Amino acid sequence: MPRIARYSSSRRDPVPAAEDTPLTAGASTVDEAPHQAEPASPPPTSRRRLHVAWLLLIFVLSMNAGVLGFWAYDQKHRAPQQITQKDIDAAVLRTLQTQTLPSPTAKAAAKIAPSVVHVVGYTRTKRGTEIERGEGTGVVVVDTGVILTNLHVINGARRIAVQFADGSTSNAEVINVQPENDLAVLKATEAPDDLQAATMRSTEGLNAGDQVIAVGFPFGIGPSVSAGVLSGFKREFQSPEGKQRLRNLIQFDAAANPGNSGGPLVTMDGEVIGIVTAILNPTASRTSLGIGFAVPIENAAKALGSPPF
Template sequence: MRFSQLPKSIRQFTTHVLAVILGVVLTVGTLRVSPSQAEPAPSPLTTDTPQLVAQKQSPAAAAIGSSSFVTAAVNRVGKAVVRIDTERTVTRRIPDPFFDDPFFRRFFGEGFQGQLPPEQLRGLGSGFIIDKSGLVLTNAHVVDKADKVTVRLKDGRSFEGKVQGVDEVTDLALIKINAGDLPVAPLGASSNVQVGDWAIAVGNPLGFDNTVTLGIVSTLRRSSAQVGIPDKRLDFIQTDAAINPGNSGGPLLNERGEVIGINTAIRADAMGIGFAIPIDKAKQITAQLERGGKVAHPYLGVQMLTLTPQLAKQNNSDPNSPIQVPEVNGVLVVRVLPNSPAANAGIRRGDVIVQVEGQSITTAEQLQNIVEDSRVGQVLQVKIQRGNQTQQISVRTAELQNASL
């Protein structure tokens, strides 16, 4: 039966019920989408504008937005980050035992003198511009023994670079390119960095140009000996921002886009750990590198080991131990280099350095830092424990010629 054929009273009742049901549905739908019901009304006491709210956001909160603090930091520095390509010609000789073998002589010919054809080795690294006149800071190992250095800017331009100065002890190098009015990376202060701060690495890892990775500062003052490169004199910034081959020499940034370090080291036996040279160290020697002069580092001339009473007891209880050492906190002299300041002053193997210039010494890293902060030719008052006796020795530092302290 059609609706129109129903009695009038039934048609009126059905129409009224449908109207009520439809009204309820529309009301519920409005409640679900109405902004005034979905969110509480703003308090009349609230005076923050959208701009003030944005300023109060933490970097982490800002990162949720469409334009994060990472984007702002990279935009501030990105144009000043460069790619560094190097070329080096290597000539190799066949070892004499093989060179004298008749097979090799027949293979290479009778006129062969044991020298193989020159080989071109190519390297890749990163750097960043610190002066608009064309000064580029990078790692010393990036340009080590390079015959040709090419600096490639983010805008596609390439320049031949001249290595202005190198300091292998701090693994820093300065390159000069003939260009003007270049973008410059703003330098921060690594002394203000704290564990937990944001860390942004920018560079060209594995040949992938203009790569950005994000992490935090994991720890500070990680010694070069702990990192596994004892031939350097550095306390690194450790970060979990991804750093790979090719990142070396590139900047490590804080959340404001300021350079706080120079990415330099990777532990092959660890995942997600990288190390950067504090930018304050680079600031100390940049002027010397620009002049092309050698950076002078003072040294004593000892190989050393941090000593504790527990380690000393273990050594002394070993019947095969070559020496007996005092059971104290200090730095054990493992070896004295010939003709070094320490040797000339009378320091011996087995001595324990317990004080320098009136300051107690408990770790090898502490002693190294004190020596590094001194001057070449400065006389240091060193207190040592030799057996059961304590002696005061004057040691005049000399200029470091190799990586030993």
């Protein structure tokens, strides 16, 4: 007869809790803290785009370097451009259109200006007071201070003073006269170191209608420039007082007034061709009516003791 299984009524010891069970090497538990997550690497698509960008940058820089190198090589080895007459004409025309050039009159005046001087003659009254007797203009013909002027400007003066273009002044003495041409040669006692003598030229080759300027101190104002043309040659002039007749004169129509006497008559090249001497005016005013006379420089050269042109 089979036996019925019997069970003990004793209770089994409880299974120790997980935390109380010692861990052997290599064992792990469910409650162990999870490991810290590592940084995520960029997706493959982003890395690919960055790589392409770097390649494009390198390509662009390479292209720029190549273009720059080619340009430098081309500039170094390029044959110089030939300038043609057409290029020159175009440049001159462009200059004329964009810049105002000085007129021939202005250029002539600028050339003669350093050689023009103001001449004043003084005398004394019975009481010994120095007064002005006459004034006019002169032109420097030798840079040591030799000056050409009219004899009537300084005639009878006890003292002669000259003022140069730079403003400096000096006394002067008469070293020669030529009464038949109303000319006098002065020598300044003190001349500027950089004094410039005028350039003189013969009247040969000049024609009526050629442009000229007269430079001087009309009524003491100046230096003043007036422009005109040559009206004729070999003219004669009788002084208003009838005391003297001048011959072989140059006639011109540039304005000349008292004070212009002794000043230069100048071509457009700035060269002196005569010494302004007289004006014709039948009225008592004796101001310019457009008929002036100058002694040719050939005659003036004789007064200087120089051979004529």
